[in-house]
Amino acid sequence: MDRRLIRTAVFGSPDSDDPALCPETPDELDAFRREHADVTIWCGTMFEGGCGRRLTTRRCTDKICHFAHYGTSDESVRCSRTGRGKDSADHLYAKAHLAAWLHAQGLTAQFTYPEPLGSAVLVQLEDGRTLLVHLDRNQPADWNGDSWEIILGPGVLVPAGILSERGYVQRLRFEDRPGGGRIMRFGTEHPGQGTTWDSLESVTLTPRGLNTTTRPDAVRAPLTEGPRPQQPPAPARGTIIDITSQPASAGSARQDDAVKLAVMHLDRALREQPELLYTRVGAIKRLLEKDHLPENVARLRLALKRGQAGLDQRTQERQSLLQQLHQTPTDALLTQVSKLMNDANVSSAEREMHRVAREKINAEQAARRRRQQEQSAAQRRQREAEQRAWREQRTPAREQEEAERRERAEREEARLQTAALQAEKERAEKIAYLAPFVLGALKKAARERRVTTWLEIRERTGQRDLIRLSYEDRLSVLQAVEKKTKPDAPLWSAILAATGTPEALNLYRDLATLLRRPVPDDDTELLAHVAADCVRLR
Helix, strand or coil: CCCCCCEEEEEEECCCCCCEEECCCCCHHHHHHHHCCCCCEEEECCHHHCCCCCEEEECCCCCCCCCECCCCCCCHCCCHHHHHHHHCCCCCCCCHHHHHHHHHHCCEEEEEEECCCCEEEEEEECCCCEEEEEEECCCCCCCCCCEEEEEEECCCCHHHCCCCCCCCCEEEEEEEEECCCCEEEEEEEEECCEEEEEEEHHEEEEECCECCCCCCCHHHCCCCCCCCCCCCCCCCCCCCCCCCCCCCHHHHHHHHHHHHHHHHHHHHHHHHHHHHHHHHHHHHHHHHHHCHHHHHHCCCCCEEEEHHHHHHHHHHHHHHHHHHHHCCHHHHHHHHHHHCCCCCCHHHHHHHHHHHHHHHHHHHHHHHHHHHHHHHHHHHHHHHHHHHHHCCCCCCHHHHHHHHHHHHHHHHHHHHHHHHHHHHHHHHHHHHHHHHHHHHHHHHHHCCCCCCCCHHHHHHHHHHHHHHCCCHHHHHHHHHHCCCCCCCCCCHHHHCHHHHHHHHHHHHHHHHHCCCCCCCCCCHHHHHHHHHHHHCCC
């Protein structure tokens, strides 16, 4: 099989460090797609050579399944990731597993990636200790540095003198699991004895080091040397489970990875993507219904408590701002509320309050403009009356000067009106010009049984103006696209809405309102609605 393909990627965004490994077989890829259906995949910038573009999965039978750049063929993509194996993602997998391992012990840490990217992971614990995961096989580890403990990655050699002097060396390795993803194990190497490998659940972090099956004195020995923690570490587990005698099944490993992934996604939503918080909390609840392992249930319940608290806080903030907006509609409040209306748990009543307030503010703005126009017209009439009253008292020269001034003012007013009409004409022409390109791209995407985005349409059609359109202009373009769509036919705009982004769903919902078509208020039901329309369009 040809293995010069993109095997590793990241979930969520180009700058994410949440690693993804593409399964090799078609059956495992099908399971991978189902498990990660609501997560985007990217050629991450946290990889050496990553280009930051979105990826999709390729299901192959003549070679291994792999990732490919979204919307393009492999030959047209300029990306050096195709020449790198899955080991190039070891730094991301090490960070993800170490973070989950420390969290299970009640510990938190800061993670950094020293240069060159992928050569190491630096773990800074809250009590001042530093763990260095050395992954570079071409450079020796700095055993005389400031690191409290050094953990060697796969294939990293250790000088015999260092091993004899220390009496042990800590290692880690990765194993692929069915359906995508990797499992990490800790190992302890002793002189002349080789390396004994343990699961993460069998290893704890103590004041003296990593407590493993072949180095249990890390727990029992008193702390006589080395840096003293500023805070007492979490107590070690009472039972040490040897992975060689009680191996974890593939199913439990996959479920454990699903729990870790769900908790990581929830934490990311709490920090950076609050509009996705409702979806992430729902995923935690579904896992709690299926997973009955005590350690997983405990982690999921803690995560659910954090997520529900964040969700309640965001809901209270939204409802409070909506009440203020209802009582005192202002542009500033409307802007604040609009940022919170993309959440998946926004009720139809809240959407209605937002819509009524927006229409009220728009009506007030229109009335304000009319009053300003009327005041301007009244002032103009008053000036004209004053001019007529004073005209008889003016000398011919001053009257001529006043006439010229008035003529200049009229020309300026005419110029402004002409400019406004020209701008509106150019906007209408631009929308009429872009609409056929968008319609053609949507029809082509429907024939190819895929969805598309505004960015992809711009790349495929070469129309750069598409990505610079405002929200209202995009809505006008879609309205022009659907001008000839029959009332009982599905909207071509469903191809855009099926991407599921908040803006795409809001555009589709506003377009349906303009076309007097009923659509669900709930985002999940709306996604099902547009997915059914996509099937009809294909």
